[in-house]
Structure formats: structure tokens, C-alpha cells
Amino acid sequence: MKLLLKAVTIASAIVATPALATSWTLAPESSHLAYGTIKKDTVGEVNSFTNLSGHVSPDGKVEIEIDLSSVETNIDIRNERMIEYVFRKAGTATLTAEFDMQEVSKLGVGETSIVDAEAVLSLVGTAVEIDTEMFVARLSETSVMVSTNNMVFISTEDAGVNAGVDKLMELADLPGITRTAPVTARLVFNMDDKKVDAVTGGDIKAGKKVFRKCKACHQTKEGRHGVGPSLHGVIGATAGQSDGFKFSSSLQESGITWTAASLTEFLADPKGNIPGNRMQFPGLKKDEDIVNVIAYLQDKTKG
Incomplete structure (x- = not known):
């Protein structure tokens, strides 16, 4: 199950887009982590965790937290024993990863890809490294699904929970519990x-x-002038030089290159910044509005 957690972390990292610093949040209601066990050689069971949270930061770092107290084995006393003896009353397990998302960021809506993934699971002082393949599907412009491409097998010895499994066997009077768990x-x-x-x-x-x-x-839109000029590609453009629009001489002769800094000064006070220009808008009074509208133009009018 720890391995499963790692797989989750990997999945998260895949989602980010390199061109835009964007953060992503795990949707717990749509996500599912499960692991299997076999007892007495023939009795198979599927368990899961019901409380997951996580995010991918703008720089591509992934962190997933699994609430270990949310383990669900479908038997209350077994849940309690898992929490006490296997997880040793640890609150959460943490999965971390950092990935190159270039390949996945190219996916269009409805497209899929298989990517290699590496992550580290931290649980009660034990760090488990995982190397596997993940299936990635772009569900929409704003959502991505990541799943294990094959079952991942986790060793209870590597995860540091062998002693806890031994205790479960003793309490339930079982002859054996498998020491390798498949995870999805x-x-x-x-x-x-x-x-x-x-x-x-x-x-x-x-x-x-x-x-x-x-x-x-x-x-x-490029070339679509109105009362004022089109702002397509305005970042990096020279003031008063857009083809097809008649600018005031003050703008044409200003020699200004539109950068985030020069636009900030202009949008705060258009008339005061470039006297004689024909823009009637008095300016944006809030610094926050100026920063945000420049960010919108930077994103909307690239290229």
C-alpha cells in the first residue's frame, strides 16, 4: 500500500504545464488507492484508504498525504489493529516526487500516455523508493487522471511493517499473511x-x-483593432508601432517597449505617463489589478 501511495505522487507531478506556472490539487472523491492481501493461502482481500490529499506545485514538486487512520478493511477491529500495529499510530504517510513534465504537458484533451515514474514514500521513519509506469489521461483542460499501468507489488519488509503483520497474524490466529501486496x-x-x-x-x-x-x-486577437489597438503580442512590442492602427504621435515617438514594468507605469496613469496620447481610460487604481491584467495579457497574447 505504501507503494501505491508513491504511485499517487508520481501521478500528480505529471499534470503540471511547464509554460504556465500552475498548481494542481488532488480530487479525493474521484481518486482511489487500494492494496490486496492473501491469508491462509486462499483468502484474498482488497483494502483501501479513504482520505487522500495532495498537490503539485508550480515548479513540478509533488506531495501526497495519506491519512493512515482512514484505512478501510471492511472490519472495524481489523482497521483498529492496522492503525495500532502496522502503522504504529502514525498520522500520515507522505509521498514526494519531482518530475520532468514536458512529455505529459503536450497531451490534448482525450489523449493518453505512459510515463516512467519515481517517487519516495515516507512512513514511520522508513523511506521506500518506487520505480514504475503510470498511465496518464487528459480528461479536460483542467483535469488529469493518473493510474498505475500495471499492478505494483510492495514488500512488507521494505516498507518496515513486517513486525506489524506478525502481530496481526497472532491476534487473528492466522497461519500466514502474504508479505508482498499488490497495489493499484x-x-x-x-x-x-x-x-x-x-x-x-x-x-x-x-x-x-x-x-x-x-x-x-x-x-x-491579432490585427483586430477597435477604438484602441489590438493587444495581441503586446508584451515585448514597441509602443505606437502596430500595423493598421493610427497612433498618436506621442505614443509613436515615446520609444517605449511594452514590458511588465512599463505597462505597470502606463496602466496606473496613462495620461501622466505618456502625455498627449489619446487613451481616455483614466487608469487602474489598484496595484493588484494592474499585476493581474498584465498576467492575463502575458498569457492570452503569447506568440
């Missing part, structure tokens, strides 16, 4: 609502709302 995982991760641009640090979703104040005059 189905993990679903959802993109967090707050997407942060890697360059500006702004909240892209919040910036989209701020941009509604600009839409009366500006569009983000």
Missing part, C-alpha cells in the same frame, strides 16, 4: 482556479475579469 491507484488532479503567470506573478483568472474594463476599446 487511480488519481485525479484538478487545476487550481488561481493560475499564476510565471513571469509576472499575477493571477490570470483575476486578470481576465479586470480586462473587461478594457474590452470596449481593445481586443486580444
Whole structure:
């Protein structure tokens, strides 16, 4: 079961997109971790953990926590014994990983891939290294499912729980419990609502709302000018130089290159920053709005 946890961590890391610093959160209601045991040579059982949590950070680091007290064996007294003797009353097991997500980030909605995964499970002072394959499916633009491609087998000796298994055998008067457990995982991760641009640090979703104040005059489609010029590719462009739009001479002669810094100054006070330009909008008064709308433009008008 510890191995299963590791597999979960691997899955999480796969989800992040390198071009956009985005965090992802495990959806516990859609995820499932299970392991199997065999007793008396012929009696097979499937157990699971019902309380999982985790996330993938913008830099691709994965951390999954498994609430060990949520182990479900379908028998209350056995759950209690697992918690006391096998897990030694440890609160959680932690799975950590860090991955190169370049291959998986290319997946379109409905596409799948198989990726190699490595992770480390930490449980009661024992660290178990796992190397396996994971099946990854892009469910939507904002969700990814990761599952074990094959069963993963975990040694109770490697996991440091042999003594606990011995105690279970004694208490239940069993002649034997297998010391290798097959583990499977189905993990679903959802993109967090707050997407942060890697360059500006702004909240892209919040910036989209701020941009509604600009839409009366500006569009983000290339070449689509309105009352104001198209803002497609504005980051890195020279002020007053977009083809097909007649700018004021003050903008044309400003020599400004639109960067996050120069846009910040301009959006705070358009008239004061470049006197004589024809932009009627008085400016954004909140620093947070400026940072966020620049993040939105950075993301929306790339290329």
C-alpha cells in the first residue's frame, strides 16, 4: 500500500504545464488507492484508504498525504489493529516526487500516455523508493487522471511493517499473511482556479475579469483593432508601432517597449505617463489589478 501511495505522487507531478506556472490539487472523491492481501493461502482481500490529499506545485514538486487512520478493511477491529500495529499510530504517510513534465504537458484533451515514474514514500521513519509506469489521461483542460499501468507489488519488509503483520497474524490466529501486496491507484488532479503567470506573478483568472474594463476599446486577437489597438503580442512590442492602427504621435515617438514594468507605469496613469496620447481610460487604481491584467495579457497574447 505504501507503494501505491508513491504511485499517487508520481501521478500528480505529471499534470503540471511547464509554460504556465500552475498548481494542481488532488480530487479525493474521484481518486482511489487500494492494496490486496492473501491469508491462509486462499483468502484474498482488497483494502483501501479513504482520505487522500495532495498537490503539485508550480515548479513540478509533488506531495501526497495519506491519512493512515482512514484505512478501510471492511472490519472495524481489523482497521483498529492496522492503525495500532502496522502503522504504529502514525498520522500520515507522505509521498514526494519531482518530475520532468514536458512529455505529459503536450497531451490534448482525450489523449493518453505512459510515463516512467519515481517517487519516495515516507512512513514511520522508513523511506521506500518506487520505480514504475503510470498511465496518464487528459480528461479536460483542467483535469488529469493518473493510474498505475500495471499492478505494483510492495514488500512488507521494505516498507518496515513486517513486525506489524506478525502481530496481526497472532491476534487473528492466522497461519500466514502474504508479505508482498499488490497495489493499484487511480488519481485525479484538478487545476487550481488561481493560475499564476510565471513571469509576472499575477493571477490570470483575476486578470481576465479586470480586462473587461478594457474590452470596449481593445481586443486580444491579432490585427483586430477597435477604438484602441489590438493587444495581441503586446508584451515585448514597441509602443505606437502596430500595423493598421493610427497612433498618436506621442505614443509613436515615446520609444517605449511594452514590458511588465512599463505597462505597470502606463496602466496606473496613462495620461501622466505618456502625455498627449489619446487613451481616455483614466487608469487602474489598484496595484493588484494592474499585476493581474498584465498576467492575463502575458498569457492570452503569447506568440
